[in-house]
Amino acid sequence: MPADYYELLGVSRDASEDELKRAYRRKARASHPDANPGDDGAEARFKEISKAYAVLSDPEARARYDRFGHEGLRGGMGGPAFDFDLSDIFESFFGGNPFRSSRTRRPAGPPRGDDHETVVGLDFAEAVFGTDRSIDVRAMVRCDDCDGSGAAPGTEPTVCRACEGVGQVRQVRQSFLGQMVTTAPCLRCRGIGEEVADPCRSCSGEGRRVEQVSLVVRVPPGVEGGATLRLSGRGSVGPRGGSPGDLYVHLRVEESEMFVRQGDSLVAELPVTMLQAALGTTVTFETLDGPTELRVAAGTQPSDTIRLGGLGVPRSNGRGRGDLHVVVRVDIPKKLSRAEAAKLREVAAERGEPVEGGPDPGRDSDESSANVHQGDGELRAPKRRKRRSARGRS
Template sequence: MADFYELLGVSRGASADEIKKAYRKRARELHPDANPDDAEAEAQFKEVARAYQVLSDDQQRQRYDQFGEAGVGGGQSGEDMFGGGLGDIFDAFFSGGGGARQRGPSGPPRGQDLEIVADLTLEQAVFGDQVSVDLKLPVRCDDCDGSGAGEGTKPVSCSDCGGSGQVQRVRQSLLGQMVTASSCGRCGGVGEVIATPCSACRGQGRVTVDKTYQVDVPAGVDTGSTLRLTGRGAAGPRRGGNGDLYVHLRVAPHERYERDGNDIVTDVGISIAQASLGTSLTLETLDGDEALVVPAGTQPGREFVLRQRGVPNLHGRGRGDLIARIRVDVPTRLTDDEVALLISYAEGRGEVVGNGKEGLFSRIKSAFS
């Protein structure tokens, strides 16, 4: 992967606001909705998102500046190579005692990210709307306020790690005495254990409930668009942070309109007489009724474009167009008088009609001779 600063187009001394502005610009340019079926743009979009994730976090940015991707999980980091991290290496060489630095507990884990699909009508996708999504998810337990401890009790310090959340191991190497640290297995790195679990959540600090969220859907979305609701995912155990909720959108087919990018296409049926002589119609659009003048001699498949009556641009300004495509409907049932008129019309133009056999047309023609 390229340098994170180069991916965003900023200098290494860029401020947080400069990084945010650069990310938004690059994300708009590379977003999959703006580059359909472009695998390279999608890959770059993911790289830019990863770069922003790291550089927008002060601690991760500092590690990246020092160690590159290895310092933020992009490869084997200093902590992976040396167990307790580079700080423990310095302690081992210069502290005289070969001891590792004491660290605070890593804390309870963050909750899971969740996904759900929300169904929309075409009108909701075009104009935006607020929709409800229902799901089951873990939330913080009210009985213990997320601590996991039973009524009248509280978590106690873990005896295995002494409340640090880490256990240390000393080993001898060619370089001397080395100290490595890892997450405590008994408390899971939290530094505390539950002696008397809460009866409602069984010590987890969270319970699963039915939840309804109101989701603001912006104008211009389409099937495949995804909305991220930060902090609306599952609650972490023992007061751990919440994950995120990803809402995948699915737009139902419309009985009259078909979407083509930001344009909307609709078929308008007219008769042979209307196509030949012209007509004026009232066209129903998503914005209301519009007058449509069809000139004489209009051929099937001709398209009339109504500007700015389509789908709003999700990542910019303006709207697509509404395209009214003419369809000439040929009658399948005719009265005797209508058949006679068509035969007379065809003869006047020197056209051959019928199937060439004695049948309805010939019998009607004889009747009017």
């Protein structure tokens, strides 16, 4: 079971803020890892004391701890879990971080190169099926004259005299906690651990130079606009043989005039005439895979959908493709010739459907043809009367 925080700091439960600060300073000095060389448990004790002070110095956390104990700090009593940063606590009191010591020194070596970004535009079909796209990027590349070392041909870099090849320098200072050891990058070699006495003239000792680089970006099938491809190691190389950064390719996809993408599916519209929809027809429809014969069944209604399986977008998991959904749009002619209108009126008469300019089997000859009545400002449809059967007429 975790130790009581008040007991850890050696204060009473009604201790003031000043009493908590004084107690923490005293306990921190005594348990600091640098003040206890060879004591493997010193760091754990120091962390626990710092956590105790972090909780008790926060009014809300202290109230939850007083009421629920350690369980209240884990968010188990209706409140959020309490979090803290040992570095912030220690630095606010003493300056510096005791956990950044010579035991955690960064290994020497040249720094990594910069990342780069570029934008590639794709048409709709390229995004669906994927493509290989050639691009040009200005980036830092390895200097061939010095093979990336930064040293003039025939010479080699030497171990840095300031840091002895470590890439960092240590500074020791005295404090009330004893000796404090800090590390910082070596200014002489810029953290690389090596220095160049005779720099390469082609790259001025950098080991790299700017060039226009041509790359081929392989765009996988099914990508969407706004997606980003990461090309590992295709950014700029680091100085003096440092590892290269990455290249991030942002994709922009043009909209299609014919297709709309919905996930792995494609949606398109097929315009047909009212006679084709009524009688049925077969039309040639242009898909992304090429033309295909599309059968429109007799009696097809507006917005009916014809599904073409496997003609959509390739799935990201590589398991086939989505479907193509063709939505039927029935176009009504706005103008008819006299002969065409007469034939359609004959059809309407045979079906017993009243039309303008033709006989109305459902109305008396003296009935008004108005279909909108004005009165209180509302539009009303006329009351429908029962149609007489076309067969029963004399």
